[in-house]
Amino acid sequence: MTNLGALITSVELCSSVTFPTLKKLSVKDMLMGHELADLELDVSFPCFPDVVTIWSSVSKHVRQQLLKEEAVSVTGLGTFYIKKCHSFENGKMLTFQRPVFSLSRTVAQIRELQRASVPVPGEIKKVPVSYKKIHLDVPYSEEVVQHCMQETLDFFYFILKKKEDTDFILKDVGTLAIRGREVKMTFCEDFLLSLNKSTDMVEKLLTKKWVISDKEVTLFPSRFGRVHQFPQFEIRIVPRRVSLTDIETCTEVGSGLSSTGTKGNVSD
Template structure:
């Protein structure tokens, strides 16, 4: 598949990605295309969608006072919501979503019916892809995360932000489309988008591949730093409600039935 890359993980890390190791690149991309379709569908209904561990998509209404008339602009926004430990050295715009906008969770049953995969597999694919993406950001790698017909979450000059397709903005704005385009950060078509469809051509060296076009490969390397990120990600996304989903390796002195003893006071020198 065009733009696909191979990402190596260790054998101990493989327990964090049981679903991705079972899915092909084509299946992963298909799941995320359905996620994008669901997000865009809710945005057209003036509802927001929370993608756990990544951020929230929504549509805001803004009133712009022109020289001769008042414009009411309807445009998409994205509020980043990732673990701050993954965003070191990165800057991201502050986006405020009005409290009267209804935020919807991902409907895994609807997503499952659309692509004919079990809901648990769809959920696992979404959660594990976001976890893998956070790993890449933490290790100072800057892949671009694509959302079909919506936009691209990209990092340029250490600024991480969502850049929306012109077609997405035009489809959401019922009037004053040009004003909405001027107020929204756009993805330049020459940077890898052709008629709203993302490709790998024209990407910078730092964005040599684009999520979710990847294939996992198990290697011997092991990074405890990644495991710590996984632990934080599991807590943030409510992983505790689904025990057994991710099983982190335990340290030798943390085996079940054993308790690490704290060192007692030193005896007097006499």
């Protein structure tokens, strides 16, 4: 298992950014006198339960606000809202709801992405993630919650600046997958069901690609064959995407081997 403290220290050595709160939270059993078993919050992630506990509460807050039909902003990551849609099929008008995500300007600028701004409709109330509400849900001060979130995002930005690929998981909401300059926000099928109350409608949303299931994230390839997963601070193996450079290299090597008579079966 990765040592979060050591990981943070190694990043600090080659960066001007520091992570004092993450360092404190990485200390084993530092739960301010509380045990994880005493928490009502479901913490099922295997690594760094203290950091993940806070982000699980963030995810819980995002989900709750969306189910109230409010737009919710996670500063530095992006904004979510629910769009009511209609589709005319087989002589029937279908009404459904699908989640919409707008990537933050900060993340878009780091990866030089063409950020398509998705304005929140004026009739939808927009609220930021409430540090106070999260603080009431976990055994940490409001200040620790705020600093943990910001430092996690700072670490996330550092990885993005290194041109690495990432998955940022909001538990029971979805996963923001970044591969190179491609960005996909995927959503949990259970969350889609909570919005639409119909498994048939959820299936239609996914079949027509109106929404992408977070189950597909494991199939999204990376040119590195790995992604950095947040807020777990883990590295996960994924299918490797063959880049143009790889193809050119293979062609050059193959050409060289062919010219020496060693392409294919090797003979003395």
